Amino acid sequence: MAIDAKTPSTEGSFIQKFTWCLWDAGSASVNAVATTFVFTVYLTSQAFGDQTASSQAVSTGMTIAGIIVALTAPITGQRADRRGKGTFWLAIFSAITIVCLAAMFFVAPDPKLLALGVGLLAVMTMFAEFATVNYYAMLPRISNADNIGKISGIGWASGYFGGIILLMFLNFGFISENNWFGVPTENGMGVRTAMLIAALWAFIFFTPVLFAVPGRVVPGSENLPRESIFKSYKKLFADIKWLFYNAPNVLYFLLASAVFRDGLSGVFTFGGIIAAVTFGFSAGEVIMFAVAANVVAGIATALFGILDDKIGPKKVMFISLVALVISCVAIFALHNGGKIIMWTFGLFMTIWVGPAQSASRSFLARRIPEGHEGEIFGLYQTTGRSVTWFAPLMFTLFISLGTALDGRAAEAIGESTQYWGILGIGMVLLLGLLLLIPVKEDHVVLGRQAAPAPPAGS
Incomplete structure (x- = not known):
């Protein structure tokens, strides 16, 4: 691994940027449909037996998938980097993801088929994560230092808008009782058909980038010997050691981003729960809040992507995290103010989640040594996976703390300490914010040509 800041990166064409953003929209079939709002909810319904047991089964499957991703994502990216096969492996991993989505159609509401459903969900999650590593690795190849933030932001926003459109179409078109296409809801047919449509959606939006963005050319790669898994891990640890001594800023950032990205995920994971329990939102109001939150997040992420290129991704992350911390305190302090508090500060929070995520991606992409994009983004996924327990744990611990401090007073007035x-x-x-502060932004851009810094005071 070596630093090369002399060779400018060739910017991709409009078609390459456009199709790259489409892949993010296609990922809504995985993130919004399969793992969050549709298939996991279906698997944990009474149709699959005891709901506690089915929830545990889903959680176990996802945990195993997460562990496998954490252990293998960096070397899958590294091996693709070595031969310039990032696009090839993105195609393979995307295809497996699509097949898993389509196969979910065969998971009828029968406790005997719970294992099949959990297995498909776990395998889909693993390969979707592997695909994401190679997808992220394309970003430096289609952008330059002046527009990488904008492209990252538009891509992330595409995921939000894709999720809204797909979820609404699946719900009203296939899942609800009086659906548009007259699909019978008995035997889980509405959800099962929806998974077929989700697979088709993924195929339509995943495919274009595979033809538009070729793999990186690595001279002599065809003559490289086959590499064992052991050698891949040995090389990975050697590269991490190199980064520690030569580019510690990258490692510091991976740690900081892992923590605050878990907090960002917690905002959406627990936002609906807080809206329902603390602020008394009905199921319909929660859905409306979720739609509004995704619209706000999508618009904000696209706009802040432009700001990312103007002021730098670290400033975007810093501003976003400060605003989010203030919003959390405000919701806590004003929780007795009724639903308007959640609508106001909850939606205000969603302004900042996407920009922080997108800026995190662009910050790292600007600093990756050329030819190591897959490996470093693999580490990005690994570090993120390693702390996914943190936000749920802190959420639970603080509820326990609240119960211990004022549980009796809250119970006396019929209030939850949630x-x-x-x-x-x-x-x-x-x-995450405190860990981010020491990370230097004026670090050498590895393997890329940075735009000239603006004059002081501008």
């Missing part, structure tokens, strides 16, 4: 959980999410975000 609102204390928002402080737990705020603490995760605050810790």
